[in-house]
Amino acid sequence: MIGPVWLHLALIAFTAAAFGSAPALARPTLPFGVRVPARRSREAVILLARRRYNRGIGAAAIAACAVVLLGWLAFEAVLVGLVVVCSLLGGLAQRSIVAAKRKEGWYAGTRQAVATDTSLRSDPVRPQWILLAPAVLLAVATAVVGLFAGAASFSTIVAQVLVIGLVALMTVAISRARPEIDAAQPSASASRYREYLHGVLGLLLISAGCVNATLLVVSLQLWDVAETTVPVTIVAYLPIATAFIAWIGFSVRAGDAGHRLPPTGDEPETRHEQRDDDRHWYAAGMIYVNRDDPALLVHRRVGTYWTLNLGHPVAWLVLVAVAVAGVLTGFGVVALPTKGG
Incomplete structure (x- = not known):
């Protein structure tokens, strides 16, 4: 009994730490997946959003640990609930920054541009x-x-x-x-x-x-x-x-x-x-949809990984292939390794 409980508590702590570390690892100009000018990266609304987010993550983790220790819900339900709560907290932080950026016109008077490194093609x-x-x-x-x-x-x-x-x-x-x-x-x-x-x-x-x-x-x-x-x-x-x-x-x-x-x-x-191209990003900078962008893979605004451009037709072929593989596995057509073969 003690082993599984401590393992569950460790998984809760890891999940909370993963969500809590995301804003700290993000680029200063992309707080919670929102593009902001460099001179606005220390705005009070951004700092307040981070504090509220961190406090919410901590409170949610403590509540999840309490529920697990008291045995009120199955651990799987608690973990899913923690992920949902953390995601909602990130969404609220994003919305507060977006609202302040639009209201105060953070990009007013700025010269926006896009840079590229052509040597990445030649070398x-x-x-x-x-x-x-x-x-x-x-x-x-x-x-x-x-x-x-x-x-x-x-x-x-x-x-x-x-x-x-x-x-x-x-x-x-x-x-x-x-x-x-x-x-x-x-x-x-x-x-x-x-x-x-x-x-x-x-x-x-x-x-x-x-x-x-x-x-x-x-x-x-x-x-x-x-x-x-x-x-x-x-x-x-x-x-x-x-x-x-x-x-x-x-x-x-x-x-x-x-x-x-x-x-x-x-x-x-x-x-x-x-x-500033927030209009193409959804779910706090994790989902990208732009039909005019020929890129199939783009770096996500949150985290050390890339995501598919869902505006690209090939992206949907990839998703269909993954879904088909998942269905075949679920029905036993594709066998997973099990004891005794």
């Missing part, structure tokens, strides 16, 4: 494909062990191959996604983005190896080559935990789109502000 950030080699070798090793062990099911090997293919596709897509360049500091932001993109691509390829390492140990357990004990299970999920910690560390160090990274050289700010 792109090239993925270090050698980092994908461990994932491939681990998949081969898993297949060899399965053949010698007389495995009845190779579902984990299929999963490893899918991980390699998916990570390779994501690496190519992200490396070609629209770069995040600030018109106020085009050269400095371009150098930061290059370093940021290099780190993201490297971590992505390394993470594929971590996932396949976990699948290798899981395969040994499924094929009764290794016993399903607590130590073996810990070893199985240690690679994924390591990759997860590495992503957290990188996100804290680099910041949103690499804005915390030191630029190469000094550059005075221009007289331009990054173009």
Whole structure:
């Protein structure tokens, strides 16, 4: 009883910390996904929104812990409720900033522009494909062990191959996604983005190896080559935990789109502000819809990741493919790894 309760409390604390850290990691000009001029990034309404948001997250986490300890609701319902409450708090903070920006005309008299780095096409950030080699070798090793062990099911090997293919596709897509360049500091932001993109691509390829390492140990357990004990299970999920910690560390160090990274050289700010395009962003900067934008992938305004441009026809094909795969898995057409095959 004590173990699961403490695990539930830890998951609640992690969820609250994840939501609470998002505003701190965001770019100063994108509080809660709202584009603001750099000179307005310390406005009282923004600071007040952050304080209210942090207090609300803390109160929601305390309430969730109390409900779990008292056993009033199932943990799954409590966790979903916490996510919903945190999301609503973020939405309220966003609306307050948007209202103040429109009422006070923060962009009035500013010169808005968009900057780009053409060298990313002539001299792109090239993925270090050698980092994908461990994932491939681990998949081969898993297949060899399965053949010698007389495995009845190779579902984990299929999963490893899918991980390699998916990570390779994501690496190519992200490396070609629209770069995040600030018109106020085009050269400095371009150098930061290059370093940021290099780190993201490297971590992505390394993470594929971590996932396949976990699948290798899981395969040994499924094929009764290794016993399903607590130590073996810990070893199985240690690679994924390591990759997860590495992503957290990188996100804290680099910041949103690499804005915390030191630029190469000094550059005075221009007289331009990054173009205000809030009308294309929804859900506090997490959903992007722009039919006039040819980019398929764009960097989200919140977090260290990209999102699909839902105004692009290909984006809907991707979503349909994911939905079909989910339905097939739900009906058992695509089998997931289970004990005994």
